[in-house]
Amino acid sequence: MDPEAGPLQNPRLCLIQDGDQVFYKWQVYYSTCASGTYTRLSDVAEYLKQLEPLSGYVMCPGIREYPSLIRFKTKHLMEWDAPFNRKFSSKCSLWHVPNNIHQAPESAVYNCCKACKQLSHDIVQLKRKAISTTEADRMARTSTSSNYPISKLSPASHDVRTRKISQERKSLATKINALTKFDCDLKEKQHTELLALVSDIQSKSSESIQELIREGDRILGKENNLLRDAWRQDVIERLQYEKDQSKAVSGRTGNRWNQITIRMALAVYTRSPAAYEALRDFKLLQLPSVRTLKYYIDANLESAGNSMERLQQSRKQYVAFTEEKRKESMENKATTTAGEEREFHLPTGDGVLIIDEAKVGLKLLWSSRSQKFIGHAMTHDELASLCDVYTTLSPDYRTKQTTYVLQTLWRDLTSDFDVIGPHYTSESSFEHKALCPILLDAIRQFHICGFDVVAVVCDGASSNLTMIKELSGAPRKAYRYDPGASEPFKLKNMVSALFQCRPQERGGTRAFSIGGQEFGWKVIADMYHRDLARIRAGQCSRIPKLKESHIIRDSWTRLNVLPSKVMQQDEVIAELKEYAESKPAPQDAASVKQTILYLSALNNLFERSLLGQKVRVFNAEGSTIQRMEKAFQFFASWAEKQQTNKEDKKSFLAWQTWDLLRVMWFGFKGLTREFLSDHPGYYINPRRLNGSAVETLFGQLKHTTGRNLTAVNYETAKATMLTKRQSKGKDSYRSAALYVRHSDLMRK
Numbered sequence: 001m002d003p004e005a006g007p008l009q010n011p012r013l014c015l016i017q018d019g020d021q022v023f024y025k026w027q028v029y030y031s032t033c034a035s036g037t038y039t040r041l042s043d044v045a046e047y048l049k050q051l052e053p054l055s056g057y058v059m060c061p062g063i064r065e066y067p068s069l070i071r072f073k074t075k076h077l078m079e080w081d082a083p084f085n086r087k088f089s090s091k092c093s094l095w096h097v098p099n100n101i102h103q104a105p106e107s108a109v110y111n112c113c114k115a116c117k118q119l120s121h122d123i124v125q126l127k128r129k130a131i132s133t134t135e136a137d138r139m140a141r142t143s144t145s146s147n148y149p150i151s152k153l154s155p156a157s158h159d160v161r162t163r164k165i166s167q168e169r170k171s172l173a174t175k176i177n178a179l180t181k182f183d184c185d186l187k188e189k190q191h192t193e194l195l196a197l198v199s200d201i202q203s204k205s206s207e208s209i210q211e212l213i214r215e216g217d218r219i220l221g222k223e224n225n226l227l228r229d230a231w232r233q234d235v236i237e238r239l240q241y242e243k244d245q246s247k248a249v250s251g252r253t254g255n256r257w258n259q260i261t262i263r264m265a266l267a268v269y270t271r272s273p274a275a276y277e278a279l280r281d282f283k284l285l286q287l288p289s290v291r292t293l294k295y296y297i298d299a300n301l302e303s304a305g306n307s308m309e310r311l312q313q314s315r316k317q318y319v320a321f322t323e324e325k326r327k328e329s330m331e332n333k334a335t336t337t338a339g340e341e342r343e344f345h346l347p348t349g350d351g352v353l354i355i356d357e358a359k360v361g362l363k364l365l366w367s368s369r370s371q372k373f374i375g376h377a378m379t380h381d382e383l384a385s386l387c388d389v390y391t392t393l394s395p396d397y398r399t400k401q402t403t404y405v406l407q408t409l410w411r412d413l414t415s416d417f418d419v420i421g422p423h424y425t426s427e428s429s430f431e432h433k434a435l436c437p438i439l440l441d442a443i444r445q446f447h448i449c450g451f452d453v454v455a456v457v458c459d460g461a462s463s464n465l466t467m468i469k470e471l472s473g474a475p476r477k478a479y480r481y482d483p484g485a486s487e488p489f490k491l492k493n494m495v496s497a498l499f500q501c502r503p504q505e506r507g508g509t510r511a512f513s514i515g516g517q518e519f520g521w522k523v524i525a526d527m528y529h530r531d532l533a534r535i536r537a538g539q540c541s542r543i544p545k546l547k548e549s550h551i552i553r554d555s556w557t558r559l560n561v562l563p564s565k566v567m568q569q570d571e572v573i574a575e576l577k578e579y580a581e582s583k584p585a586p587q588d589a590a591s592v593k594q595t596i597l598y599l600s601a602l603n604n605l606f607e608r609s610l611l612g613q614k615v616r617v618f619n620a621e622g623s624t625i626q627r628m629e630k631a632f633q634f635f636a637s638w639a640e641k642q643q644t645n646k647e648d649k650k651s652f653l654a655w656q657t658w659d660l661l662r663v664m665w666f667g668f669k670g671l672t673r674e675f676l677s678d679h680p681g682y683y684i685n686p687r688r689l690n691g692s693a694v695e696t697l698f699g700q701l702k703h704t705t706g707r708n709l710t711a712v713n714y715e716t717a718k719a720t721m722l723t724k725r726q727s728k729g730k731d732s733y734r735s736a737a738l739y740v741r742h743s744d745l746m747r748k
Helices: 045-050 114-132 135-141 155-180 188-220 222-250 259-271 273-281 290-300 308-335 387-391 432-448 462-472 491-499 521-536 548-552 555-559 561-567 570-580 589-610 623-643 655-678 692-704 713-722
Strands: 012-018 021-028 031-038 077-080 086-089 350-359 364-367 372-376 404-412 418-426 452-457
Touching: 086 114, 135 155, 222 259, 259 273, 259 290, 259 692, 259 713, 273 290, 290 713, 308 418, 308 432, 350 432, 350 655, 350 692, 404 432, 404 692, 418 432, 418 713, 432 452, 432 462, 452 655, 462 655, 491 521, 491 561, 491 589, 491 655, 521 548, 521 570, 521 589, 548 561, 561 589, 570 589, 589 623, 623 655, 692 713
Parallel strands: 350 452
Antiparallel strands: 012 021, 021 031, 077 086, 350 404, 364 372, 404 418
């Protein structure tokens, strides 16, 4: 035993009694290798066996010698000072059974664990390399032109090489700057040749260029002009940005920046202030100072619940947008041939209000505008260590716990114009008592600024459903028809309801039946196994998008729209029909046919109507409405049959799912009838009513903040996004394309 280290150098089993419980710790040197609650002898029996004299366990001696030729510490080397003065691997076993078959007692790795043996071997290799490396080789490796990997250099050599690269970069930048100001005079012959080359290109290629433009106009039509205008705008903004870069190359204060530079800087700064500081410090780009950006951010911030100032700006943009559409329609009418009839409709200002909430998190809430502490996102007990914060607050002051943000979005039904509305904060998920005044306040603000709300779109949360019932006059009763309320397309709820009809031993809670014939998820699972058997037999898959996770449906799959969208597509229905009509008829043919009716109704409601890419509703009695009416009647007749058997409540949809389906159908039907009667000649694009538009907005805000959307940076991220030239999302099954015009940049 070492007299300085004492018993600490030996492995030990410590028993600690705390009241009625006894805890144990198995310790080696400083390290606690295992711990737990001692209840019986078997809990610590294996550690007691390791302490027996003939157990075979020994202490790993670690690394006995570390050569001074190696001028740095290796990656896995650890070192303890007094009382142990020990060098060893970071993965050292400390107390182990050695394998000394090939080592003599005087060997450097005798009784060492596997990790320390490997480290000793690496040290020997490094020593040999250090002996064989000359001073000239070390100098060559630190050169900027060296091909030796910089990651394999020692820390000192790495710093030297990095410093040389930085110096060479500055030198090259100085030379390039001098060359850009250098004027080169061409000789007369060279000047003539260059002019001839330019004129030759213009004379011979102009016809080809015009042909390409005509081809684009013929194929793309109006979109080709939009692309040409976008490119022309990009060229102008690029020239402005390059002008800023050339003017601000001196790095002096007091520079004047164009709006395009400010917008780019805001996008980078909001995502990562540290990255923005690095760009400025490294002089990679000439960018405004952080103080300048904060002036713009503070001027464009809006507090929760109040967006009147920005909505008024959006109204001016909407008026200008309407005037552009009017001029465009006049130009199109002028170019229309005599026998061609085309209708051009102007935006009317009638749209839908979409609301959705998102969860945000933060420890402390600080207002950048007022420079005041406005609340916190944790309880008093969780913030007990921050007592200095509480001492500055009044005893009767109640700090709010901001964890949820509700965002509003107005979408024009007669054009592709979107307006981001006010947002509201809450310390918990929004309840129906808070949603009603919030909804009315948002509608009031939009109406004052000239944006009429003809329908409201929200998700299927229970609080939203209760809010819709209260607005329709029946807060706690069955839903009654209200044409002013519209729900998003609850495809996930309907497929999840079918998923609940799996066997009870697998977690099923319902058993659908129509007219005494049961059907459920087993039909879908059998279909997947049949498709899997085709693939294994070398045949093509009938349902290429179907995956095993769509059948098992974990928690994440239930939240995803794509698996639900796959289940009601034509490929699934066609495969089930082929199986049900096969000869001889399968035993479950009746159950499969009922499942086909269920999925066909969903297909007519969603895939061929509400979620269709090219679906347009021109008439309240058109084919789309008739198709949806037929699909809804399937569920309505099912509900009537189920009412005769009230005891068997599991044979039909859950009451909330059934209410949501009726809210969606009656709301969309009423909106279609009233809107098309008030605006003859217009049409409704159902995808404009998709609640995923706000999800797209949240996704852009999270991307702006580097996936760290909190209650503090929400307003900043929103202001930054509104100052972009245009916000547009990808139009897909889950996300919706947003056309949000930027706000005017204001400086505080």
